[in-house]
Amino acid sequence: MSGAGFAAPHVDYAATAPIIALTVGLVVILxxxxxxxxxxxxxxxxxMTLAATAGLLLWHWNDQIDLIAGALRVDNLAISISxxxxxxxxxxxxxxxxxxxxxxxxxxxxxxxLIGSVLGMVLLSxxxxxxxxxxxxxxxxxxxxxxxxxxxxxxxxLESGLKYLIVGSLGSATLLYGMAFxxxxxxxxxxxGIAHGIQANGMLHDPxxxxxxxxxxxxxxxxxxxxxxxxxTPDVYQGAPTPITNFMAVATKAAAFAVFVRFFVxxxxxxxxxxxxxxxxxxxxxxxxGNVGAIGQDSxxxxxxxxxxxxxxxMLGGIVVASExxxxxxxxxxAAYLFMNLAAFAVIVARERETPYGxxxxxxxxxxxxxxxxxxxxxxxxxxxxxxPATAGFIGKxxxxxxxxxxxxxxxxxxxxxxxxxxxxxxxxxxxxMWMGGEETAAGTSAAPGATPVISGASPExxxxxxxxxxxxxxxxxxxxxxxxxxxxxxxxQPLVDFATHAGSSLF
Amino acid sequence: xxxxxxxxxxxxxxxxAIGVVAAxxxxxxxLALIAHLFSLAVLFLLLTSAFVAAAQVVxxxxxxxxxxxxxxxxxxxxxxxxxxxxxxxxxxxGLLAFFLFVEISAAVLSxxxxxxxxxxxxxxxxxxxPAAIGNLLLEKFLVPFEASSVLLLxxxxxxxxxxxxxxxxxxxxxxx
Numbered sequence: 001m002s003g004a005g006f007a008a009p010h011v012d013y014a015a016t017a018p019i020i021a022l023t024v025g026l027v028v029i030l031x032x033x034x035x036x037x038x039x040x041x042x043x044x045x046x047x048m049t050l051a052a053t054a055g056l057l058l059w060h061w062n063d064q065i066d067l068i069a070g071a072l073r074v075d076n077l078a079i080s081i082s083x084x085x086x087x088x089x090x091x092x093x094x095x096x097x098x099x100x101x102x103x104x105x106x107x108x109x110x111x112x113x114l115i116g117s118v119l120g121m122v123l124l125s126x127x128x129x130x131x132x133x134x135x136x137x138x139x140x141x142x143x144x145x146x147x148x149x150x151x152x153x154x155x156x157x158l159e160s161g162l163k164y165l166i167v168g169s170l171g172s173a174t175l176l177y178g179m180a181f182x183x184x185x186x187x188x189x190x191x192x193g194i195a196h197g198i199q200a201n202g203m204l205h206d207p208x209x210x211x212x213x214x215x216x217x218x219x220x221x222x223x224x225x226x227x228x229x230x231x232x233t234p235d236v237y238q239g240a241p242t243p244i245t246n247f248m249a250v251a252t253k254a255a256a257f258a259v260f261v262r263f264f265v266x267x268x269x270x271x272x273x274x275x276x277x278x279x280x281x282x283x284x285x286x287x288x289x290g291n292v293g294a295i296g297q298d299s300x301x302x303x304x305x306x307x308x309x310x311x312x313x314x315m316l317g318g319i320v321v322a323s324e325x326x327x328x329x330x331x332x333x334x335a336a337y338l339f340m341n342l343a344a345f346a347v348i349v350a351r352e353r354e355t356p357y358g359x360x361x362x363x364x365x366x367x368x369x370x371x372x373x374x375x376x377x378x379x380x381x382x383x384x385x386x387x388x389p390a391t392a393g394f395i396g397k398x399x400x401x402x403x404x405x406x407x408x409x410x411x412x413x414x415x416x417x418x419x420x421x422x423x424x425x426x427x428x429x430x431x432x433x434m435w436m437g438g439e440e441t442a443a444g445t446s447a448a449p450g451a452t453p454v455i456s457g458a459s460p461e462x463x464x465x466x467x468x469x470x471x472x473x474x475x476x477x478x479x480x481x482x483x484x485x486x487x488x489x490x491x492x493x494q495p496l497v498d499f500a501t502h503a504g505s506s507l508f
Numbered sequence: 509x510x511x512x513x514x515x516x517x518x519x520x521x522x523x524x525a526i527g528v529v530a531a532x533x534x535x536x537x538x539l540a541l542i543a544h545l546f547s548l549a550v551l552f553l554l555l556t557s558a559f560v561a562a563a564q565v566v567x568x569x570x571x572x573x574x575x576x577x578x579x580x581x582x583x584x585x586x587x588x589x590x591x592x593x594x595x596x597x598x599x600x601x602g603l604l605a606f607f608l609f610v611e612i613s614a615a616v617l618s619x620x621x622x623x624x625x626x627x628x629x630x631x632x633x634x635x636x637x638p639a640a641i642g643n644l645l646l647e648k649f650l651v652p653f654e655a656s657s658v659l660l661l662x663x664x665x666x667x668x669x670x671x672x673x674x675x676x677x678x679x680x681x682x683x684x
Binding site for chain 1: 670672
């Protein structure tokens with residue numbers, strides 16, 4: 001009987017502690033939602049869970065451990081990406097305070113789903129086995145499908161959740177199809193085993209592996225919203241509750257890019273020459289489509305969605321070169337992107353609650369005169385996303401371009417530079433709306449206060465107007481701190497460079 | 509003998525799949541899907557994966573299909589739009605599917621895999637039986653196995669959130 005040969009795998013509880021902490025936190029938060037009195041604790045419990053996880057992750061900084069029969073690997077890349085996801089989730093919790101979506105989904109459920117998604121991200125960034133990879137990417141996605149749809153009284157929210165579900169499932173299916181080909185060709189589900197199988201079975205440049213790589217790349221491109229697989233991004237970003245958009249934009253991208261680079265460098269390393277050009281072309285398309293698509297968007301969330309497509313293109317450049325420098329610049333850019341995006345989304349949340357315009361650009365018109373403490377973070381965020389000097393965005397792009405030039409992909413570096421120039425058109429439009437166009441322009445375009453303006457994707461009765469939202473600490477603090485960090489890292493980038501270099505050295 | 513069974517099952521699988529998309533009545537689609545899934549189970553049996561074949565029949569042809577039938581009966585066969593939501597969509601989708609077919613055929617036919625045109629690999633005794641799969645789940649794939657249980661919990665929570673949404677909506681409608 002083969003069952004007699006059961007040998008339980010060795011479990012290193014110290015190294016799996018972050019995952020255990022997240023799972024325990026998830027269950028506790030879920031249970032807190034049962035009683036009226038404990039319901040209010042859910043955000044606090046979620047913050048505690050995230051803090052504990054972050055601490056346990058940092059404990060393993062500079063370790064390189066393979067866990068539980070090669071399912072997971074704890075290294076600096078996994079830890080740094082997990083930390084980015086955790087900080088993003090923490091900011092999302094702050095932005096979700098008094099958010100309608102959290103009330104309507106139920107506090108316990110809302111935060112449990114959020115923590116569940118973080119669990120998926122931590123697993124995904126540590127995955128080094130195809131099966132773990134797939135289960136993790138589903139654990140990441142399914143809570144997000146639901147969270148997108150939690151804003152009950154907005155039609156766009158349900159549409160967003162459904163759209164994300166369908167497109168996400170398509171992406172997952174494509175990814176799974178690719179994995180099946182790769183497993184079929186190499187006979188292994190471990191990343192290291194796949195690399196070995198490609199060499200040992202004489203599968204180098206074999207069409208079966210190549211089509212597997214192509215399908216897997218398409219599946220991951222869906223998750224990271226790389227053009228031409230990005231069509232869902234603007235719609236989903238716009239329809240989802242804004243705090244969730246903030247989370248999706250950064251954390252999902254970070255985790256998907258982590259597994260993207262680990263899978264392609266470790267498992268498909270022998271085929272590097274075959275996939276480099278394909279990914280470079282995807283990156284170039286993404287940069288063009290994202291930047292051109294963002295021009296003329298009136299909804300700030302759509303604008304940031306398209307901008308996210310372009311930024312994903314820049315970041316993909318870090319994978320294309322398949323070098324330590326490329327990976328470091330990718331991690332640097334992801335961390336910078338976290339703060340740049342957070343500053344923008346915190347302001348959008350505040351303006352959504354303050355004005356009847358939702359996330360329309362009219363909501364920020366004349367903001368500099370009205371609320372300088374919100375206008376400055378948004379200005380810094382827009383300039384940083386555009387890549388102006390003295391911001392983290394500039395340093396990030398500089399590193400990416402440097403890595404591309406060193407990896408002899410100078411033409412892609414030129415695309416990044418040109419894309420940056422195009423992007424100024426729409427980023428500066430937001431800045432201009434804030435600094436100019438005071439009351440008189442606003443009065444010219446809007447109806448009387450209290451009337452129902454017809455804006456796509458936003459209905460005023462869905463978002464209660466809280467005229468003081470811009471002064472609430474839980475919105476002001478994330479915006480100001482994120483903007484501050486963006487400028488700080490633009491002037492003194494060394495701490496983040498060290499962080500990213502450590503992460504980059506874990507694969508090469 | 510194996511070859512005969514293979515071709516019967518393969519034709520059943522492809523025919524079932526075509527039936528799913530081609531049938532106008534959703535009930536026939538569901539029935540065609542059951543035929544398709546049964547044929548797949550036979551193919552799994554030919555690949556000496558008894559457990560996967562059984563799971564296929566019990567889970568898909570059994571449980572999941574019952575759900576499908578319920579949904580179809582519940583929603584009913586509402587008149588679906590005869591026109592393409594996007595002009596030329598059908599043609600475009602067909603072309604894409606055709607190209608994918610050509611691509612995958614080319615990949616499989618020109619692959620250097622040694623076992624492709626032979627009778628297949630020689631598998632050890634006990635390969636793919638429930639005990640072997642159980643061992644794999646608790647040894648090699650312990651993490652994905654445990655993670656799936658969390659995933660199912662999350663999916664259940666999500667279903668409750670979305671179902672609660674409908675209740676709230678009804679309460680809202682009633683209070684108006």
